Amino acid sequence: MNMHVSDAAPDPAIRASTRGARVVLRGLEKSFGAHRVLHGIDIDIPAGQFVAIVGRSGCGKSTLLRLIAGLDQPAAGTVDPGGEIVRLMFQEPRxxxxxxxxxxxxxxxxxxxxxxxxxxxxxxxxxxxxxxxxxxxxxxxxxxxxxxxxxxxxxxxQPTLLALDEPLGALDALTRIEMQELIETVWREKGFTAIVVTHDVTEAVALADRILVVEDGRIAMDVQVDVPRPRRRGDAAAAAIEGRILDRLLTRQATFSA
Amino acid sequence: MKRFLPWIVPGLLILVWQAAGQTGMLRAQILPMPTAVASAAWTLARTGELWSHVEISAWRALTGFAIGGGIGFALGMANGLSRLSEAVLDSTLQMVRNIPHLALIPLVILWFGVDEQAKIFLVALGVFFPIYVNTLHGVRSVDRHLLEMGRAYGMTGRQIFLRIVLPGALPSVFVGLRYGLGIMWLTLIVAETISASSGIGYMAMNAREFMLVDVVVFAILIYAALGKLADSIARWLERVCLAWNPVYAKAR
The missing domain is CATH 1.10.8 (Helicase, Ruva Protein; domain 3)
Structure with a gap:
């Protein structure tokens, strides 16, 4: 499979102003019955940014994406997807x-x-x-x-916002890496805003400009990934970020079981 | 060689049958020889009697099928798509479904006499339920994920119906269709045998009165052939319409 990053990909600042959507979430809440899945979510995503939302299963990360994509309605707060064309990619090809x-x-x-x-x-x-x-x-x-x-x-x-709900979860390891590269390539070419939900921290660090860690329905960490692209697998700076996020996720688990 | 394998057993049976007739083991009043049946068929075909009976029987079958199948399909779709429609209609239909439709024959004769309406009504009633039940099931089992995808991609209600619900329900509708075809011939045979003045069933009953056993046997064979023909057409339609489905594509 032959993939290349187009040399014609415009400068991030320019394409951000033209093709990406600025996504703004204010005071977002969502409950299923008595169970509060999300609360107090305030996020500002600049146009053209690649954001990864990570967290343990059941933490509300997929619900957050569904709210952003307009598939579900919030109980309180507002979602401004910043543009007309929001497209979704699901875990299954559908x-x-x-x-x-x-x-x-x-x-x-x-x-x-x-x-x-x-x-x-x-x-x-x-x-x-x-x-x-x-x-x-x-x-x-x-x-x-x-x-x-x-x-x-x-x-x-030609979406202004592409929302991806664990799009690579069902793929084998090599296909995953290929798909990650493909998604990064088209994102660089088109300049849309991308939000990917994943439970794979390595994937989040490989793809995203910014990682939001969701825990118990809130944003627990908001991490900038300042690693230059194209990113090399096993990069030290990336590994450090990955380590920090994993520590956080795993420590929480340890306190639970203690 | 493989193509001929399924024909070996029927071929042998016919040979044994013919031999039994030739040697006098099987009397012609019980079961006439295949050659006798064939010559009766030839006579009926030459006089044109056969074709008029086949024509009227096929017309009854298809008219009844179109009416019963059409209503069954429409109600199955309606009840599959609308909770309200299902709440109002489904339990009533399920109750009626449990009455064997052939049990209505005396009542149907009282209502319609031995006219065409009686047979068409019975066929339509018999065909209705398999098509209704399978269409309803088909609509119900359409993948929720695809429906959500359609909405997320801005499909209109009409597009969702035509591109997702209808093709998604089609495999199940075909199951109902083939089942309905079987019931169609069964109902028609019973209805024509009991009361008719034309049609294949009438031809058989009429021949019985004159002890023309060869014609009776031939009438039974025609029913078998027509049933097989209808089923083959349904299978062909299935292969064409469901070519996307590897299960049917392989059967080619």
Missing amino acids: LLPWQRVLANVEVGLAHADRQTRTRRSQDVLAQVGLTGRGGDWPAVLSGGQKQRVALARALVG
């Missing part, structure tokens, strides 16, 4: 099995005319490394390829 790959990508571009739809969808398929697979049924694709189609579907509508 492709329509009865539509061929190209038609599945076109789902992300419902309002354009047929010609534009087909042309743009083919372009995006090429971008995710699936040139010529447009005529296949999803059933014949591997898990990683399906997730690429899902990524293409999310990208084809």
Whole structure:
């Protein structure tokens, strides 16, 4: 699989002002029944930033993403996704099995005319490394390829905000790394704001500009990842950040079991 | 070679049957020889009697199927999509479903006499339930994740129905369709045998009065052939419509 970071990727400052959405959350709360899942969430995400939300399972990180993406409504507080086009990528590819790959990508571009739809969808398929697979049924694709189609579907509508809910959770280790690189590449090219939920701290450090650690429904840590891109696996600065976050997550667990 | 394997047993059976008739072990009044049945078929086909009976039977079957299947499909969709519609209708339908539709024959004869309506009504009633139940089940089992994806990607209600609900329910609808086709022929055979003045069932009952056993046997074979034909068409449709599904794609 052949991936490259385009030399034409614009300067972060410029593309931030044009393509990304500034996301603002104020006093966000969400409960399911008597259980308060999220409370007191105030986050300001500048346009074009790549944010990772990490935390233990059940900490409310996926709920937070669903609120940002508008899939759920908050009990209190406001969400301003900062733009019209919010796209979601789920843990499962969620492709329509009865539509061929190209038609599945076109789902992300419902309002354009047929010609534009087909042309743009083919372009995006090429971008995710699936040139010529447009005529296949999803059933014949591997898990990683399906997730690429899902990524293409999310990208084809030129989102200002891309929300990813553990998009790589079900993939094997090598495919994961490939997909991480692919996501980083398109993010650098397009300049949208990206928010990825993950339980994998290594993945968060590899991808994000900023990591939010969610614990018991609140933001427990807000960490800037100032490691230059493209990032090398095993970078010392990155490892230090990863260590800090893991310490925090694991210490909490230790106090629980004590 | 593999293509002929399924035909070996039926072929042998026919040979044994013919031999039993030839040697006089099997009297023609009980079961006429295959050659006798074939010649009866030839005579019926030449006089045109056969085709008029097949035509009227097929018309009854398909009309009843279209009416019962259409209503079953529509109600299955409605009850699958709308909680209100289901709350109002489903338990009533489930109660009626438990009445064997053939038990209504005396009542149906009282209502419609031995006219066409009686047979079409019975066929429609018999076909209705398998299609209704399977359509409802199909709509219910559509992947919630896909519905959520459709909404998140800004699909309209109409698009969600056409692109997600309908194709998602289709495999189950086909199960109902094939099951309904079986019930369609079964109902028609019973209805035509009991009361009719035309059709394959009438042809068989009429032949019985004149002890034309070869015609009776032939009528039974026609039912078998028509049933098989309907099932083959349904399977072909299934393969075309569900080509995306590896289960059906492999069967090609």
